[in-house]
Amino acid sequence: AKHKGKSAYARFTPEMTEVSHERLQMESHMRKALELGEFELFYQPIIETASGRLIGAEALLRWNNPAMGLVMPDRFIPLAEETGLIIPIGEWVIREACQAAMTWHAVTGLDNLSIAVNVSPRQFRDPGFTDAVMRALNTSGLRPESLELEITERLILDNSIETADILRQLDRSGIRLSVDDFGTGYSALSYLKSYPFDTLKIDKSFIQDVLNESGDASLVRAIINMAHSLGLTVIAEGVEQEAQSHFLKNEGCDYSQGYFYSRPLPEQDFMHWLETNHRA
Ligand code: C2E
Ligand code: CA
Numbered sequence: 001a002k003h004k005g006k007s008a009y010a011r012f013t014p015e016m017t018e019v020s021h022e023r024l025q026m027e028s029h030m031r032k033a034l035e036l037g038e039f040e041l042f043y044q045p046i047i048e049t050a051s052g053r054l055i056g057a058e059a060l061l062r063w064n065n066p067a068m069g070l071v072m073p074d075r076f077i078p079l080a081e082e083t084g085l086i087i088p089i090g091e092w093v094i095r096e097a098c099q100a101a102m103t104w105h106a107v108t109g110l111d112n113l114s115i116a117v118n119v120s121p122r123q124f125r126d127p128g129f130t131d132a133v134m135r136a137l138n139t140s141g142l143r144p145e146s147l148e149l150e151i152t153e154r155l156i157l158d159n160s161i162e163t164a165d166i167l168r169q170l171d172r173s174g175i176r177l178s179v180d181d182f183g184t185g186y187s188a189l190s191y192l193k194s195y196p197f198d199t200l201k202i203d204k205s206f207i208q209d210v211l212n213e214s215g216d217a218s219l220v221r222a223i224i225n226m227a228h229s230l231g232l233t234v235i236a237e238g239v240e241q242e243a244q245s246h247f248l249k250n251e252g253c254d255y256s257q258g259y260f261y262s263r264p265l266p267e268q269d270f271m272h273w274l275e276t277n278h279r280a
């Protein structure tokens with residue numbers, strides 16, 4: 001008991017107080033950031049591997065803070081998820097992304113460009129989630145087929161009835177669904193058969209080692225073949241080198257995304273990229 005007491009006491013160090021103070025500060029900054037319009041979406045092109053044709057983009061969240069500069073999602077999304085702030089932030093992301101896609105359609109005439117949006121588990125499980133998605137589609141006028149929701153393998157693996165219900169509801173409305181970070185969830189693959197996914201995104205950790213002697217080439221080949229036999233489309237993420245894109249082309253990977261094609265770009269730069277690279 002004595003030992004227990006001591007370790008309980010030892011948990012409250014000055015460093016810990018500082019950490020939680022920093023967290024509280026970060027949380028209140030994030031709350032204000034939404035009101036102040038400090039969040040911004042960057043867009044990364046998604047390319048048809050065989051033809052090099054643009055098919056759409058993935059929206060990636062950034063936080064422009066006057067004091068901290070451009071903050072990357074890995075630094076604030078976990079806290080937003082924990083505090084529930086991801087729900088209003090995520091709603092903003094979906095609204096903004098749908099609007100942006102409508103703008104590209106209007107400006108370029110490429111009205112089949114799709115927009116992919118990341119959905120975090122907390123946001124997905126919020127009872128208002130599907131309504132928020134439908135509202136964003138209605139308000140923007142974007143066709144449901146042009147919206148793709150990216151859901152991580154980890155979320156799917158919780159195996160709950162609600163997860164399955166929400167996925168079916170979204171699927172019935174025509175929205176496309178993809179499995180993000182495929183291969184990182186230590187999964188039984190059976191969920192791919194039972195849920196209405198359209199797309200599988202191979203995690204970039206596999207793509208990055210595809211040309212090394214790590215066995216990832218055969219793994220990626222096997223994933224592509226398995227996905228195709230289940231009727232799923234495959235996107236490779238994290239394509240950085242031309243040689244990787246050749247490999248993926250040879251293996252029949254449908255779509256590719258990565259620095260080799262383009263980094264994620266602010267909306268204006270993405271529009272510019274669109275106009276110079278892919279006019280209708
Ligand atoms: P993710 O969904 O797996 O997104 C892909 C990440 O890989 C992005 O990092 C992207 O910038 C990066 N990336 C793209 N091409 C390459 C490449 O060729 N090489 C390498 N090394 N990296 C590449 P980013 O933008 O920092 O986003 C990190 C994660 O944050 C995302 O991973 C996603 O899980 C999450 N995230 C981003 N935006 C949102 C959002 O709006 N909502 C939610 N819930 N999560 C988001
Ligand atoms: Ca993603």
Ligand code: CA
Nearest residue numbers: 171176196198
């Ligand atoms: Ca579907």
Ligand code: CA
Nearest residue numbers: 180181203204
């Ligand atoms: Ca990923």
